[in-house]
Amino acid sequence: MGRLVGAIDQGTSSTRFMVFDSSSLDVVASHQVSVLPIYPQDGWVEVDPEQILQTVYTCIEETVKKLNAKGIDGREIAAVGISNQRETTVLWEKSTGKPLHNAIVWLDTRTTEAVDMFIQQTPGQNKDYLQYKCGLPLSTYFSAVKIYWLINQENESGRNIAQAIENENCAFGTIDSWILWNLTGGANGGVHVTDVTNASRTMLMNIETTKWDFELCKFFDIPMNILPEIRSSSEIYGTFKSGPLKDIAISGCLGDQSAALVGQMCFQPGSAKNTYGTGCFMLYNTGTKPIFSKHGLLTTVAYKFGEDEPVRYAIEGSVAIAGACINWLKDNLGLIDNVAETETLASSVDGTHGVYFVPAFSGLFAPHWESEAKGLIFGLTQYTKKAHLVRAAFEAICFQTREILDAMNKDSNIALSSLKVDGGLSENNFLMQLQSNTIGMSVVRPDMRETTALGAAIAAACAKGIDVMKLDSSQLFPLSTKTFIPEITEDERNTNFEGWQHAVHLCIHSVKTKRVRRLSGATSEAVHSVFDQVYNEM
Numbered sequence: 001m002g003r004l005v006g007a008i009d010q011g012t013s014s015t016r017f018m019v020f021d022s023s024s025l026d027v028v029a030s031h032q033v034s035v036l037p038i039y040p041q042d043g044w045v046e047v048d049p050e051q052i053l054q055t056v057y058t059c060i061e062e063t064v065k066k067l068n069a070k071g072i073d074g075r076e077i078a079a080v081g082i083s084n085q086r087e088t089t090v091l092w093e094k095s096t097g098k099p100l101h102n103a104i105v106w107l108d109t110r111t112t113e114a115v116d117m118f119i120q121q122t123p124g125q126n127k128d129y130l131q132y133k134c135g136l137p138l139s140t141y142f143s144a145v146k147i148y149w150l151i152n153q154e155n156e157s158g159r160n161i162a163q164a165i166e167n168e169n170c171a172f173g174t175i176d177s178w179i180l181w182n183l184t185g186g187a188n189g190g191v192h193v194t195d196v197t198n199a200s201r202t203m204l205m206n207i208e209t210t211k212w213d214f215e216l217c218k219f220f221d222i223p224m225n226i227l228p229e230i231r232s233s234s235e236i237y238g239t240f241k242s243g244p245l246k247d248i249a250i251s252g253c254l255g256d257q258s259a260a261l262v263g264q265m266c267f268q269p270g271s272a273k274n275t276y277g278t279g280c281f282m283l284y285n286t287g288t289k290p291i292f293s294k295h296g297l298l299t300t301v302a303y304k305f306g307e308d309e310p311v312r313y314a315i316e317g318s319v320a321i322a323g324a325c326i327n328w329l330k331d332n333l334g335l336i337d338n339v340a341e342t343e344t345l346a347s348s349v350d351g352t353h354g355v356y357f358v359p360a361f362s363g364l365f366a367p368h369w370e371s372e373a374k375g376l377i378f379g380l381t382q383y384t385k386k387a388h389l390v391r392a393a394f395e396a397i398c399f400q401t402r403e404i405l406d407a408m409n410k411d412s413n414i415a416l417s418s419l420k421v422d423g424g425l426s427e428n429n430f431l432m433q434l435q436s437n438t439i440g441m442s443v444v445r446p447d448m449r450e451t452t453a454l455g456a457a458i459a460a461a462c463a464k465g466i467d468v469m470k471l472d473s474s475q476l477f478p479l480s481t482k483t484f485i486p487e488i489t490e491d492e493r494n495t496n497f498e499g500w501q502h503a504v505h506l507c508i509h510s511v512k513t514k515r516v517r518r519l520s521g522a523t524s525e526a527v528h529s530v531f532d533q534v535y536n537e538m
Contacts, residue, residue: 003468004028004072006063006080006245007456008056010175011035011256012088012105012278015052017059018453019067019077022461022468025479027450029070031062038102043109043362046102049090052175053182057243064244074244078468079236081252081460083259083452084175086201089146091226092178093164094171097187100161103175104146107279107320107362111145112371118145118220127369131292133216135200135207135299140363140371141318144203144220147172151222165223172226174198176253183250184238191238194228195253196311200301205230207290207299210311233258234305234459236466251466252459256452257281258303261314262459263451264420265479267471272408272416274401275452276425279365280319282404284412291315295407296367305462305471315411317366317404322397323425325359329393335386343430346391354379356503357392364508367407372511378503394431398438399500405439418442418483422451429484436484440493446479 002023009016018030033055038046064074087106092099104110115127118138122129127138136142151161164170173181176198181190199205199212204222206213210230217224231237236251254262257275261283264273269287274280283302290299290313302314321328326342329335336342356378358364363371377389409415418441425431426445436443448454461468486493 003078003461004076005457005461005468006077007252007453007460008059008080008082008179009256009259009450009453009456010052010056010082010084010179011452012037012085012107015055015059016453017056017063018450018457019063020454020457022078025448025454027448028072029063029066031059031066033058037105041110043112045105045108045362047088047105049092049099049103049178052103053179056179056183061244075248077245077248079249079251079460079463079466080240080245081254081456081458082176082179082250083254083256083456084179084198086174086198086255086257087141087143087146088175089143089150090173090175090178091147091150091161091164092171092173094169095187097182097190100164100170101150101157103178104150106141107324108146109140109362109371111140111149114145114149115140115371130203130216130219131299133206133213134203135290135292136203137298137369139365139369141320141365142201142203143174144216144222147222148220165226168225170226171228173228174201174255176255177228180237180250180253183240185241188241192228193231193237195231195233195255196301196304197233197255197258198253199230201255207301210301210304232304232307232309234303234463235307236463249463249466250460251463252456252461254303254456254459257283257316258301258314259455259459260422260452261285261302262455263453264422264446264455266420270412271420273420273422273451276322276397276421276423276431278322278324280322280397280401282317282401282408283314284316284408284416286313286315286412288312291411293407293411295410296369297404297407297411298366303459305459306464315408317408319397319400319404320362320365321359322400323423324361325357325393325396326390326425328359328361329390335389342390342394343428345387346394347430349385349387349391352379352388352392352395353383354381354499355384355388355392356500357389357396358503358507359393359396360507364504366404368504368508370508370511373507374510376503376507378506379499394434395438395496395500397425397431398435399497401435402439402497416441418444421445422449432484433487436486437488438493438497440486440490442486443484444481445484446481448479451479
C-alpha cells in the first residue's frame with residue numbers, strides 16, 4: 001500500500017470522507033451521511049451550515065474507525081483535500097463562527113427579481129454584460145446575487161448581517177471556505193480562504209487575473225472585506241486543529257465539478273467529462289487561456305495546481321435538474337417507491353410515445369439561462385403510463401446534455417469523439433446507453449466511480465510540501481472503464497431531439513410573454529402578439 005490521502009466530498013445531498021491508496025487509487029475506507037435540504041418557500045433551497053459541518057465531523061470520525069478496524073492508524077493519512085458543492089453561499093460571524101443565515105443553495109431561485117434588476121441596469125439589458133470579466137451570465141445560480149439578497153433583507157437576519165458588516169465581523173464563503181475555516185480553528189484563528197475554482201463561480205473574481213475585482217464587487221454592492229483570500233487548488237492551507245486528524249495538512253481544494261475533471265484525468269486541452277448528480281455538469285478543458293462562449297456556456301477555472309503554476313480553464317455547461325427530477329417523481333408525485341426501480345421501468349417501454357419532460361424546477365441553465373422558466377410535461381395522452389414519464393425524465397437528462405455538447409462543439413471548434421461520465425446517476429446502465437444514443441458518440445464510464453473525491457485527493461497529494469503524487473502519466477494510473485456505443489440511427493436521434501427542442505421552446509416563450517407583461521405593462525393583445533411571433537419562429 002502507498003501513502004494514504006483523504007478527501008472530504010461535500011455535495012448537495014450528502015457528505016463523504018474517503019481515504020485513497022495513492023499508489024493504486026483504490027478506496028481504503030469511507031463513510032457517507034445525507035444532508036437534509038430546507039425548502040422555506042417555493043423556489044427557495046437552503047441548508048443549515050452547522051449541519052454540513054457536523055456531517056463532515058461524523059464522516060471523518062467514522063472513516064477513521066473503519067481504518068482502525070483494518071489495523072490502520074488514521075494518523076497515517078498524509079493530507080486531506082476538499083471537494084464541495086459550488087455557489088452555495090454562507091455568511092457567518094468571525095467572532096463566534098455562528099452562521100448569520102442558512103446557506104442559500106446553488107439551485108435556489110429567490111434572487112430572480114434581483115437578477116432582473118441587475119440586467120435592467122446593464123447597457124442593452126444584457127445578461128452577458130459581465131461575461132468578459134467573470135465568464136458568467138447574470139443568473140440566480142451564482143454567489144454574488146445570493147450575497148446581495150442576504151445583505152439587503154428587510155428583516156432581523158438582514159439587520160444582523162448589516163451590523164456584522166459594519167463591525168467588520170462578517171465573513172462570506174462558499175462551502176469550501178466554511179469547512180476550511182472551521183477545521184483550521186474557526187473563531188480561534190481559522191484560515192479564511194477559497195480556491196480559484198470556487199472563486200470563479202461567484203461573479204466577483206476576474207477570470208483572467210484570478211483576483212477579486214473591484215468593479216464587479218461595486219456592481220453587486222458587495223464589500224470586499226467579507227471575501228476570503230483566493231489561493232491555488234493545491235497547496236497547504238492549514239492543519240486540522242482538533243479531532244482524529246489533528247495536525248494533518250489540508251492541502252487540496254476544488255469545486256466539485258473541477259474535482260471530477262481532475263479525477264477523470266482530463267488534464268489535456270480538449271478532454272471533457274460530464275457528471276450526473278442532483279444537476280448535470282459538463283466541463284471541457286481549454287488549457288491556459290479562457291474561452292468566452294458565444295453559445296450560452298460558462299467560462300470557469302478548471303484547476304490551478306500550485307501558487308506558481310498556471311491556471312487551467314474550462315468551458316462548462318450546467319444543467320440545474322438531473323437526478324433531482326428522478327427524486328421528484330418519487331417524493332413529490334409518488335410514482336415510484338425507490339430510485340433503483342427506474343431502470344427497469346424506463347426499459348419496459350420502447351419509447352415515451354411523444355411525451356417530453358422539461359424539468360425546469362430552478363429555471364433553465366445552459367445554454368438558455370432562463371431563470372423564470374417552469375417545468376413542463378408535454379404530449380400526454382390516455383395511453384401514457386408512469387413508465388413513459390420515467391423514461392421521459394431520463395431522456396430530459398440526455399437531451400440537456402446534448403444541448404450543452406452541441407454548444408461546446410461550436411465554441412471549441414473541436415468535436416469530441418467520446419464523453420467521460422461520472423456521478424451517482426452514471427451507474428444506471430439504461431441511462432448511459434440512452435445518453436450514447438442521444439449524442440451519437442461513445443460514453444465512457446470509469447469502474448471506479450468516486451472521481452470527485454479522487455480529484456480532491458489528487459489535489460491534496462500533489463501539493464508542495466506533501467509531494468505524494470505528481471500530475472504526470474507515470475504517477476497517475478488510467479482508470480478502467482465500461483463503454484456504451486450508440487445503437488440508433490442519426491435520423492432517429494435527430495427526430496427525438498427536435499421534439500425536445502419544441503417542448504423547450506414552449507417553456508421559454510411562456511416565460512417571455514410573462515416578462516413582457518410584467519416589465520412593460522403590455523395589454524393581453526400585445527402579449528398574445530408576442531407569443532404568436534415567437535411561436536411562428538419555432
